[in-house]
Amino acid sequence: MSHAGSRHENDGFSVERHERSGVKHLHLSGIIDEFADLSFLLHLEGEVMVHLGEVRRINSFGVRLWIDGVRAIPPEANVVYVDVAVSLVEQMNMIHDFFGRGRVESFWAPMACSSCGRTEKVLFRVADCKGSDPVGLESQCGACDAKMELDDIEEQYLAFLKDF
Amino acid sequence: MLGRRVLYYDSDDAALLLAKRVIVGTGGEATVLSDAAALDHVDLAGYDIVVLTLDEAAGPYKRAFLERSVALAPRTKVVLHACELDLECIEWMSQWPTLSHVMAKREVPLDTEELTVTIAKLLRRDHFGLDKYLPWGVDTYEVEVRDSRDKAQYVREVSNLASRLGCSDRLVELVETVVDELSTNAIFNAPRNADGVPRYAHLSRREAVALQDSECAGLTFAFDGRYFAVAQRDPFGALTRETVVTYLERCLKRTPDQLPGAGGAGMGLFRVYRVLSKLIFNIRPGELTEVIGLIDLRQSIKSLLTQPKSLHFFIEEAEL
Numbered sequence: 001m002s003h004a005g006s007r008h009e010n011d012g013f014s015v016e017r018h019e020r021s022g023v024k025h026l027h028l029s030g031i032i033d034e035f036a037d038l039s040f041l042l043h044l045e046g047e048v049m050v051h052l053g054e055v056r057r058i059n060s061f062g063v064r065l066w067i068d069g070v071r072a073i074p075p076e077a078n079v080v081y082v083d084v085a086v087s088l089v090e091q092m093n094m095i096h097d098f099f100g101r102g103r104v105e106s107f108w109a110p111m112a113c114s115s116c117g118r119t120e121k122v123l124f125r126v127a128d129c130k131g132s133d134p135v136g137l138e139s140q141c142g143a144c145d146a147k148m149e150l151d152d153i154e155e156q157y158l159a160f161l162k163d164f
Numbered sequence: 165m166l167g168r169r170v171l172y173y174d175s176d177d178a179a180l181l182l183a184k185r186v187i188v189g190t191g192g193e194a195t196v197l198s199d200a201a202a203l204d205h206v207d208l209a210g211y212d213i214v215v216l217t218l219d220e221a222a223g224p225y226k227r228a229f230l231e232r233s234v235a236l237a238p239r240t241k242v243v244l245h246a247c248e249l250d251l252e253c254i255e256w257m258s259q260w261p262t263l264s265h266v267m268a269k270r271e272v273p274l275d276t277e278e279l280t281v282t283i284a285k286l287l288r289r290d291h292f293g294l295d296k297y298l299p300w301g302v303d304t305y306e307v308e309v310r311d312s313r314d315k316a317q318y319v320r321e322v323s324n325l326a327s328r329l330g331c332s333d334r335l336v337e338l339v340e341t342v343v344d345e346l347s348t349n350a351i352f353n354a355p356r357n358a359d360g361v362p363r364y365a366h367l368s369r370r371e372a373v374a375l376q377d378s379e380c381a382g383l384t385f386a387f388d389g390r391y392f393a394v395a396q397r398d399p400f401g402a403l404t405r406e407t408v409v410t411y412l413e414r415c416l417k418r419t420p421d422q423l424p425g426a427g428g429a430g431m432g433l434f435r436v437y438r439v440l441s442k443l444i445f446n447i448r449p450g451e452l453t454e455v456i457g458l459i460d461l462r463q464s465i466k467s468l469l470t471q472p473k474s475l476h477f478f479i480e481e482a483e484l
């Protein structure tokens with residue numbers, strides 16, 4: 001019997017803010033769980049871009065907090081979500097109003113190489129996925145140049161596209 | 165050995181030969197059927213276990229056969245051997261409270277290891293332990309789940325092993341989700357007082373809760389060259405088969421946001437369930453719950469998502 005590992009610090013959750021050309025940018029990172037402070041959502045106004053690529057994961061209680069937070073965003077805020085992390089794409093597909101009135105501009109997708117088996121995340125723009133069904137997400141393998149395909153079930157992973 | 169008679173149906177003779185060997189190998193007496201039409205009139209009395217392979221030939225006969233089989237509970241345990249899980253099997257489980265076992269037909273003609281464990285557990289009524297799903301020699305790691313303030317540490321200890329095994333970031337994140345949801349459940353939902361009333365379920369999950377010695381849960385995890393295995397045990401036995409089946413059924417019907425307390429543990433369970441190969445619940449009501457999840461690391465996430473899954477509830481009945 002082994003005793004695994006030693007004590008580690010909590011990954012935490014943080015929000016970094018900056019403003020560029022009149023647009024407020026919020027960079028979220030870490031874990032959205034019961035301890036994540038999402039109160040900033042209540043005070044959004046004007047043009048806002050929320051960057052979600054560094055959100056490592058979200059748990060059940062984080063989902064609950066997130067939905068409550070998104071529903072409380074003031075209607076005068078115009079929110080665009082970018083770089084939506086894989087774990088959040090999964091939630092967006094399960095929960096219809098996960099991003100409320102906001103718009104999703106880009107998202108990460110898990111890709112797998114059909115030749116060497118390598119897996120990597122690739123960023124896609126929602127606008128580029130419109131107009132074809134199935135979408136057939138593709139990318140090029142960073143290791144062997146072969147074609148990479150979505151490492152998920154497309155009709156489930158891209159179900160959210162119907163809402164945007 | 166409390167019972168030994170096993171009836172096994174499969175239209176594939178190669179599967180039947182293997183199944184017969186497994187049943188005899190576990191100390192049982194095997195009766196095998198390859199003619200689906202015989203499912204209509206075979207005498208089920210006296211069998212301890214009935215295994216029905218849901219192959220094409222069984223199609224017209226399966227429902228009537230299942231109705232007759234599940235009526236023989238608690239003596240007769242019914243095991244479905246399914247090429248694809250999912251909604252139909254879960255709906256049957258929801259409809260028939262004595263139907264508690266679905267074994268996935270991932271391997272052709274069958275997964276002899278899972279059949280061995282399932283038959284042996286049922287015949288011997290010896291249900292608990294992750295070791296039953298791992299070969300000898302595998303190192304198991306153990307963490308005591310005691311304090312809500314240490315949850316991040318519990319999560320990290322398990323995901324460290326997943327990282328060392330070279331799992332993708334996505335799989336590590338899913339393993340972290342499993343442990344996060346299981347340990348939150350063990351700390352806040354499982355503990356009961358002497359009257360069976362939840363002790364901490366009413367508290368905010370932000371509150372610090374330190375379990376008493378008698379309330380602590382145990383988290384065990386291991387890797388055997390194929391499966392990443394996680395088990396959690398709590399000393400309450402409060403989880404019910406109905407709760408789990410209801411959550412899975414609603415999630416498979418894609419209505420998770422209508423779950424009671426939307427975004428609660430049910431959704432976490434479903435995310436995890438999507439990538440698991442096997443999910444096992446061992447329950448001694450009022451005393452002990454053990455949840456075991458196995459993820460086949462040889463597969464891509466896509467094949468984990470599309471493959472059939474095994475789902476078992478081994479429930480110790482007071483009257484037996």
Ligand SMILES: [Zn+2]
Pocket residue numbers: 113114115116117118141142143144145146
């Ligand atoms: Zn490649």
